[in-house]
Structures are given as C-alpha cells and as structure tokens.
Amino acid sequence: GDWVVYSGFKRLFILNSHVSNFAPLRCALEMLRAEHDDLMVALINSATISERVKERHFWDADDWHANEAETSLMMAVAPEMVRPDKLQESDDPDRTEDCVFSHPVNRTSLNGVTGKPSEASIEKGHELFSWMVSDLSKVINQGIKEHPPLPYSYHQPINSNK
Structure with a gap:
C-alpha cells in the first residue's frame, strides 16, 4: 500500500x-491508515458488495x-474449473447454524461444499x-x-481541541 501513497493516490479500494483473507487485509488496512494519515482505505468483500449480491451468496448457506453462487460465478468466468458431472451429487447442508466456534471446511462438510451447487447455472453466474x-x-x-x-488527523486525540 505504500506505493499507492507514493504514487499520489489518496484512496485505495481492496x-x-x-x-480467510479478511483478517489479514483488515490488519493491513489499519496499518496503512495509521502510517498514512491522508490515505483512505476501503476493504470490500465481493460477496457482500450490495444487499442483492449478499442475498444471492447466502440464500443456501x-x-x-x-455453493450455488460461487459455482454459478465460476461457470460464467472460468468454466474449465467446474466439474458439471459432479454438481448433482455435491449439495451439502450448512452444519454451522448452532456452532459457537468457527470450524474449517473439513469439519463442516463431507465433500468441501456447503450449499447447493446443483442449482448453479452459467446464466445465474452471468x-x-x-x-x-x-x-x-x-x-x-x-x-x-x-x-x-470529521476533519481530524488519525493521530489527533478525540476532544483534543477542547
């Protein structure tokens, strides 16, 4: 991110x-914000860009x-990465509803899928x-x-002008 500032940019959209990338990216955002007072950094998750995009990603799990959303997207942008012959038998339910802890996929899914890829289509992906x-x-x-x-520096304490 330093190069963004050194190139004269004042806004960085990630x-x-x-x-799994969210936590380290959030740390990077905080470090950049502390180091470069005039840089505004936005961390945007592709699955939650808007309410309608979020609903499509989360409807089945x-x-x-x-799931359906990720598989549909892959069918649209990288069809060679999808194995259509496996879709009909790939659906696997979300088992995390009553979990307090976050668990890795191998502890929540029988096949690496959580959701309903069987309902995916290239049209839905587009x-x-x-x-x-x-x-x-x-x-x-x-x-x-x-x-x-508010027009304050990152390093300016709250209520410092009183």
Whole structure:
C-alpha cells in the first residue's frame, strides 16, 4: 500500500474474494491508515458488495463454500474449473447454524461444499457477475466523492481541541 501513497493516490479500494483473507487485509488496512494519515482505505468483500449480491451468496448457506453462487460465478468466468458431472451429487447442508466456534471446511462438510451447487447455472453466474460489477462501480463512485465525517488527523486525540 505504500506505493499507492507514493504514487499520489489518496484512496485505495481492496476487493477481497476469499473469506480467510479478511483478517489479514483488515490488519493491513489499519496499518496503512495509521502510517498514512491522508490515505483512505476501503476493504470490500465481493460477496457482500450490495444487499442483492449478499442475498444471492447466502440464500443456501450462511457458512457457504462452493455453493450455488460461487459455482454459478465460476461457470460464467472460468468454466474449465467446474466439474458439471459432479454438481448433482455435491449439495451439502450448512452444519454451522448452532456452532459457537468457527470450524474449517473439513469439519463442516463431507465433500468441501456447503450449499447447493446443483442449482448453479452459467446464466445465474452471468447475472450475479453483472450485479457485482454494477454494484461495485456504485460503491467505488461513492467512495471517490467521500470525505471523512470529521476533519481530524488519525493521530489527533478525540476532544483534543477542547
């Protein structure tokens, strides 16, 4: 992120598409924000860009993995990565509803899937990808115009001007 600042940019949009990357990316956001007072950093998760995108990702499982939405997207953008002959027998329910702890996929799924990839289609993937592009564009355009709600430095203590 330093190179973004050194190149003169004041805004950095990070698009994350893997749940496990969120924590380290959030740490990076905090470090960049502390080091570069004028840099605004947005961490956007591709599955929650907008309410409609979120609903499509979460309709068949809360702790989804290779579900209908992900499989449809892959069918649309990287069809060679999908094994269509496996889809009909791949559905596996979300077993995390009553869990307090977060568990790895091998402890929650019999086959690496959580959700209903059997309901995936290339058409659904194209539609979802189109929504994601459109809705991400709106978020970025909003971010381009955004200013901090209060005009204080990151390093300025709260209520320091009283």
